[in-house]
Amino acid sequence: MIFTEMVDGDYEQLVFCQDKDSGLKAIICIHDTTLGPALGGIRFWNYEKEEDAIIDVLRLAKGMTYKNAAAGLNLGGGKAVVIGDASKDKSEAFFRTLGRYINNLGGRYIAAEDVGTTVEDMDFIYQETDYVCGISESFGSSGNPSPFTALGLFSAMQRTAKEAFGSDDLNGKTISVQGVGNVAYSLCELLHEAGANLIVTDINEKAVQRAVDNFGAKAVGLDEIYSVDADIFAPCALGGILNDKTIPQLKVKAICGSANNQLLEIEKHGQALQDLGIVYAPDYVVNSGGVINVADELTGYNKERATSKVKDVYKQIDKIFTIAKEQNISPQHAADHLAESRIQAIQNVKSKFTQSDKNILSGRKK
Ligand SMILES: NC(=O)C1=CN([C@@H]2O[C@H](COP(=O)(O)OP(=O)(O)OC[C@H]3O[C@@H](n4cnc5c(N)ncnc54)[C@H](O)[C@@H]3O)[C@@H](O)[C@H]2O)C=CC1
Ligand SMILES: O=C(O)CCC(=O)C(=O)O
Incomplete structure (x- = not known):
């Protein structure tokens, strides 16, 4: 198997x-x-x-292959x-x-x-x-990469709001948040500062209470989060939560969250969202802020540079929505094409012989 x-x-x-x-x-x-x-x-x-x-x-x-490729990381x-x-x-x-x-x-x-x-x-x-x-x-x-993931997610949500509502201003928008852990707590902080209203749920009651106390969030039950009246849904717990059971309950106009692998079945459930006119921002692009930030460590960490790159998630989501519209495909497909074509292009570059690994010349007498 x-x-x-x-x-x-x-x-x-x-x-x-x-x-x-x-x-x-x-x-x-x-x-x-x-x-x-x-x-x-x-x-x-x-x-x-x-x-x-x-x-x-x-x-x-596999999600990381696509995430790192789409983020332009080596x-x-x-x-x-x-x-x-x-x-x-x-x-x-x-x-x-x-x-x-x-x-x-x-x-x-x-x-x-x-x-x-x-x-x-x-x-x-x-x-x-x-x-x-x-x-x-x-x-x-x-x-901790979570605040950077949250910053990238916030930037992605601004661009997603523009797609769904014509403006990237989140002031007055209602965001439903599933899971208020490390990433989502920082996200709630940014959304609260931006003037958004929050609806939250979590299996951890303390996490919920913290968001209620600090950001005036409204708490709802675990299953209720799918059917609440909100503008944008932010899945920030675990994967597979966009499925046959949950999608028909959604009342939101857009989805933009940090959880990896949100669509239970990429083709089927991506299409179901498209058919309902719900804007879906591809998860692995939305949540790439964390890896963009930690990857900066590999070249000598610079917080200012990393923060600026994380905010560029806005531009990456913009690119994906643009490709999706031009090619009449879903944003998920547009992101996948972007990642796959970069991998293919670099594969081609690497297919040329260079004197690096052990090869036929290695055994030659000097
Ligand atoms: N931490 C990071 O920098 C990154 C995180 N992600 C993804 O974002 C998601 C959240 O990550 P973290 O905040 O780091 O994790 P976390 O463990 O701090 O937070 C997840 C929260 O979801 C809650 N939860 C679990 N199952 C739930 C359910 N069925 N309903 C409601 N709440 C539930 C947990 O109690 C917890 O408070 C994960 O899917 C993770 O893979 C993706 C990229 C980077
Ligand atoms: O952001 C991180 O902590 C590392 C990357 C990762 O595992 C992820 O983006 O899911």
Whole structure:
């Protein structure tokens, strides 16, 4: 089953890591390294079944290939998942062991944060390998990527509002937010400052209360979030939430959120949104601010430069909506074409022989 999935999705490598002493059970997936080393976060999640973890890491890694390509980064796509309970299974040994596995891949995979992992976890990994980013600012690094993801998401939402309502001003707009974790809390802060009204939900009651107390958000139930009267829906929890059951409930004019893999089935559910006239801003472009920021660490981190690049997500969404209209395709397809054509173009560039790897000349007597 695993090789069938790998062949179908054209995956390069899947690495299973196990360590009894620390309790580590992790899977690293490298989808495509045409553009460079595969960069993507580590998700720590209590998967019910091992199969769920495999499916998740495959989907997430492929998403990173598209995200990094569309963002113009010289990075391929990869991701890691760790099976466990983030509230009790973490330890220094755990992450240092994972760091050693990552180091063994010789730079083919570069780690960062995702759901369930923090800057402190990345710092432990950094004790064993240089192939990690999103580490502490005290190392001259960029720290927590979530505020940057939120800034990129805010910029994307401004451009999405322009598409749906004719103006990118979010003042007075009502935004429904699913999941008020790291990214969405920062997003709510930006939206509140911009004069938007907020409707929020989360499985974590404290997270909801924080948004109610600090931003005057209205709290609704977990399933209610799909059918509330709002202008823009921001899915900021987990993937697969735009599906047969939820799409018919939506009353919004646009969707723009940070969650990865929001469409359960890309073709079917992307089309369903298009048919309903709902503007869908492709998730992996919307949420690329985090990776754009952490990738800046790889060339010597400069916060001003990184922030400016993150705000350019507005321009990238603009480009995608323009291509979609010109070619009469969905924004999701437009984003996919952009990413795939960049990968293909660089593949072609790299097909020319250069004197870098071991080759027929390597064995010649000097
Ligand atoms: N942190 C980052 O910089 C980036 C995050 N993302 C994606 O954005 C999403 C959010 O990421 P973070 O804020 O970092 O994660 P997080 O774990 O801090 O926040 C997620 C929130 O969603 C809530 N949640 C989980 N299931 C839910 C459900 N069924 N209904 C309502 N709420 C639910 C959680 O309780 C949590 O508060 C994820 O899909 C992640 O992959 C994407 C790019 C970068
Ligand atoms: O932003 C990050 O923390 C790393 C990139 C990543 O995993 C993502 O964008 O989903």
